[in-house]
């Protein structure tokens with residue numbers, strides 16, 4: 049081989065070997081890179097996997113939390129819906145049948161017909177009762193409702209809202225109608241829902257369960273051909289209610305009720321069953337009612353005749369299982385309740401029928417009251433006007449006291465609601481007129497305390513702000529009636545004088561002329577006033593004279609009298625004075641009241657319970673207004689009303705004067721006693737008891753330095769005699785500084801000893817004497833009485849049972865000396881004799897002068913026995929009665945006055 053060839057081979061070989069090396073290197077590096085790439089791929093792959101897992105976990109977590117939120121939200125919404133439904137349909141409106149009972153509600157509620165089937169959260173099975181296809185029923189086997197999914201009732205609005213139209217399954221629809229009707233009846237006061245049924249196919253069979261309501265006319269079934277007449281009748285009601293009841297003031301009965309608490313018209317629910325075709329007239333009337341009835345309380349439940357959906361009409365599609373729907377719940381399935389159990393239906397209808405047969409249910413007092421923010425807005429300048437209730441036609445009956453009619457006469461046999469009528473009237477007035485516009489003086493001659501609620505009592509410290517005087521249990525204290533009339537006579541004079549001064553003739557003008565003056569109208573109510581006029585005596589004569597004057601002149605001075613009696617026909621004192629009776633032109637007759645209206649006016653004879661005839665024209669038939677009187681007897685309702693008004697009074701307002709004939713007044717409460725100060729008066733006053741008058745004045749006798757200024761208490765009643773002496777002693781002691789006067793007590797009756805000792809203990813430095821040492825006192829007092837030197841201070845000698853004074857003639861002479869001569873030397877005897885004759889013995893027997901006794905208080909001593917101590921003709925008119933006394937002071941009285949001893953204080 050040539051060298052060059054070899055050379056070439058070697059070069060090639062070298063080149064090949066180089067190329068191989070390079071290729072190997074490249075392979076190596078490629079393999080390396082492959083390894084690196086594979087490793088990276090693996091890393092990326094692993095990372096991607098882990099990220100996917102994380103994402104999946106995050107997604108699951110998110111999904112779970114969304115689900116949880118959804119579940120909670122759903123449960124909360126279902127709970128809220130159930131709560132709202134409970135509020136919208138409380139008690140008998142929403143209670144399921146097994147536990148259902150009638151519960152009248154204060155206002156119309158929505159009514160349950162079944163329940164809404166809300167979607168169950170996934171993962172929680174629907175309660176077995178909701179499984180499609182399984183008939184739902186209220187029975188013992190029904191599974192208990194799931195506590196976590198509150199049941200949401202399906203409610204429809206009927207009373208005060210609209211109408212219900214039922215389509216679909218006939219039998220289930222009948223159940224819906226029966227359930228709705230029973231719930232409507234059971235949620236309202238018996239008699240306030242009236243059902244009128246038209247059932248031409250089954251002739252009323254569709255409403256057979258409600259039959260017990262027919263005799264009391266809560267259910268009326270109209271004849272098969274009576275649909276037109278029924279619809280006409282309802283349309284007429286709507287027109288009348290719009291015209292006279294709503295009268296342009298309210299847009300619906302619901303609004304009227306909300307504003308005034310009155311419901312003057314019943315709800316009328318017409319149930320139209322059967323598939324018959326309506327004629328044109330019927331269709332027109334039906335459409336009218338569907339449009340306008342609900343505002344006037346006329347509601348339709350239609351199950352048969354076709355009705356187009358419209359606002360205010362709830363459409364119920366009756367179907368089994370979860371196929372039922374109600375228009376207001378959209379697509380939500382509804383499970384309808386079964387019809388009401390027969391037993392519940394019958395029992396409820398019987399109850400309602402009984403309640404209706406027993407008479408109309410009372411109307412609440414609230415219906416007479418304005419809204420609290422409208423209270424005390426009226427001016428009484430020209431009169432006092434207040435509603436008393438509704439007439440049977442639904443209009444409000446208002447009553448006015450003014451110049452005409454100025455005064456009222458109310459009559460009603462016992463138990464017919466006379467007292468309730470007065471309460472309602474006073475409440476209606478008190479809510480409208482402030483105490484600056486109106487003042488009440490109330491006197492009740494009936495036994496009992498019917499007006500006591502207006503004054504502060506032990507349990508309730510509030511009072512009706514307008515009341516200035518309340519007299520209760522005054523049936524034996526006719527003098528109190530006289531005192532009221534005298535007081536009003538005084539007020540009349542005051543007003544007449546002011547009118548004269550301002551040159552005006554009536555209250556309205558006086559108020560205009562004297563805007564700063566306090567001139568409220570006064571309403572004085574005297575219940576059972578015949579008691580005041582019962583006797584043929586001085587009290588009756590004066591009372592009738594005062595009444596006549598007040599009735600005649602009070603009208604223009606804003607003083608109004610309201611006299612009430614069980615039977616005005618028996619009040620001879622009134623009927624003998626036609627001019628007096630004529631002033632009482634406002635007449636109010638409760639059921640079966642006689643004589644209070646004009647003779648031919650017999651309206652009161654046929655009045656239903658809780659109604660009254662109000663007549664502003666002296667009882668003339670044409671002026672009759674029948675009113676259904678609300679019940680004002682509920683103490684709680686009254687009390688919350690009274691408290692509301694009372695809280696508006698300024699803090700320092702004075703309560704009314706309460707005169708309770710059964711209570712013993714306390715000396716400590718006497719304003720006259722409280723006003724006494726130790727001023728060592730030269731004309732000391734002995735208080736004796738409380739007078740029977742409008743102010744709680746104390747009866748008094750002034751023991752000035754003058755002959756006859758002694759006091760005798762006469763009678764055998766120890767407790768009362770001791771009470772009078774204690775009052776006298778304590779009141780005298782209150783007028784002197786410690787040494788300003790001398791007091792001596794002598795007691796000769798063991799029964800009086802405790803009381804005498806008690807008084808002794810309360811008068812500082814008081815001398816104590818009894819049979820053993822009274823001779824000292826008498827000797828000393830007789831000497832004092834005849835002494836020549838002037839007395840430096842008064843000496844009061846209180847003798848308990850002076851007729852039992854020991855010491856024979858000497859002591860008798862000494863006591864006579866003291867009685868005759870002592871007062872001029874400031875020595876006064878306040879003695880208790882246990883009989884008028886015994887005092888006469890002390891004074892020297894028959895024929896002796898009685899003028900040493902200038903003042904006396906008689907207890908159980910008859911008027912005739914008092915004649916010797918009573919100057920002028922005859923004896924005082926006095927028949928003793930418990931815890932009352934007759935007081936006479938010859939230095940100030942023309943006649944004797946009745947007083948009430950103060951009880952223990």
Ligand SMILES: Nc1ncnc2c1ncn2[C@@H]1O[C@H](COP(=O)(O)OP(=O)(O)OP(=O)(O)O)[C@@H](O)[C@H]1O
Pocket residue numbers: 410411460461462463464465466467468469614658659676677678679680681
């Ligand atoms: N309008 C009414 N609504 C509801 N209840 C009433 C109404 N009027 C009276 N009543 C009730 O009837 C009963 C008798 O009423 P009230 O005491 O007013 O009669 P009265 O005529 O004053 O009887 P008396 O003279 O015997 O006291 C009371 O229980 C009262 O609550």
